[in-house]
Amino acid sequence: MQTSAHLSGKEPRVVLSARGLSKSFGGFHAVKNVDIDVLDTQIHALIGPNGAGKTTVFNLLTKFLQPSSGRIELLGEDITKTAPDRVARKGLVRSFQISAVFPHLSVLDNVRVALQRPNGLATQFWQPLSALDRLNEQAEALIDRVGLHRERDAIAEDLSYGRKRVLEIATTLALDPRVLLLDEPMAGMGLEDVAMVAEIIKSVARDRAVLMVEHNLKIVSDICDHITVLQRGEILAQGDYATVSQDQRVRIAYMGTEEN
Structure with missing residues (x-):
């Protein structure tokens, strides 16, 4: 290679x-x-x-x-x-053998949550979920990069095992x-x-x-x-x-x- x-x-x-x-x-x-x-x-x-x-x-x-x-x-x-x-x-960021995503959140929301820390929002837990809307563009770019655009609004627990692992890679990449x-x-x-x-x-x-x-x-x-x-x-x-x-x-x- x-x-x-x-x-x-x-x-x-x-x-x-x-x-x-x-x-x-x-x-x-x-x-x-x-x-x-x-x-x-x-x-x-x-x-x-x-x-x-x-x-x-x-x-x-x-x-x-x-x-x-x-x-x-x-x-x-x-x-x-x-x-x-x-x-x-x-x-230095790692993934694990067992998928580590939020099962009841959508693909988009999983990635938005992962983007909180690099965007300085990780400690602002009192804000509503809509406060993460500012991260939509970044999140959708990551979702596109790993080929999950069709599953953007799907709930994580409904994804196939392989797609869950791809989502985990996307959330890991969110930390850049x-x-x-x-x-x-x-x-x-x-x-x-x-x-x-x-x-x-x-x-x-x-x-x-x-x-x-x-x-x-x-x-x-x-x-x-x-x-x-x-x-x-x-x-x-x-x-x-x-x-x-x-x-x-x-x-x-x-x-x-x-x-x-």
Whole structure:
């Protein structure tokens, strides 16, 4: 996959990095000495078998867990000891495996609610819903961007599973993150929804970095610029798909049962 940075001839810069990232729970080492660089305008996949430490790495990077050792930098700033809410405000935003939208609100209202914080309205809870009308133009632009224009007025709980995940991506983008972390965005989707979400992620990565945990290796091979393979909390291999898929250790640990 060639990103916009590659096509322009510019080398994308590192926007999120970790060095020596480790996390222990008692005597169990969930993550051990992980080094990772996530580049702007690239899609970076974190893959590995169950129990490899992928979600723990996500939780460490987004500060839902404090590392036992190591250093994390966002846009060149040390965020190792920064609280999760402050990390999000600095531009590192994640989605979760379970859809996190307001089920009884419309698609438009979900996105308008998400736009409150970046527009300085997050604490003005006493205002009526009509006060969010000023956000309609921004909200509708986001809805169009992710292809939900036909569902603009639909209630979130009435959407298909795939469309709910797309709505979640839209609400995450409302925070205008510099780095977007997606935790298994294709999980539980049918083929049509997988293709749709893959195109949305490619579009999103044109102007920001994307780091995603994903089990669908076809999607990883199709859209990801860089791949980090974890096994038992340690990095097994890194590189583009062609490189890691030919690594015999990776084939044995993860890809051997899924490659044709």
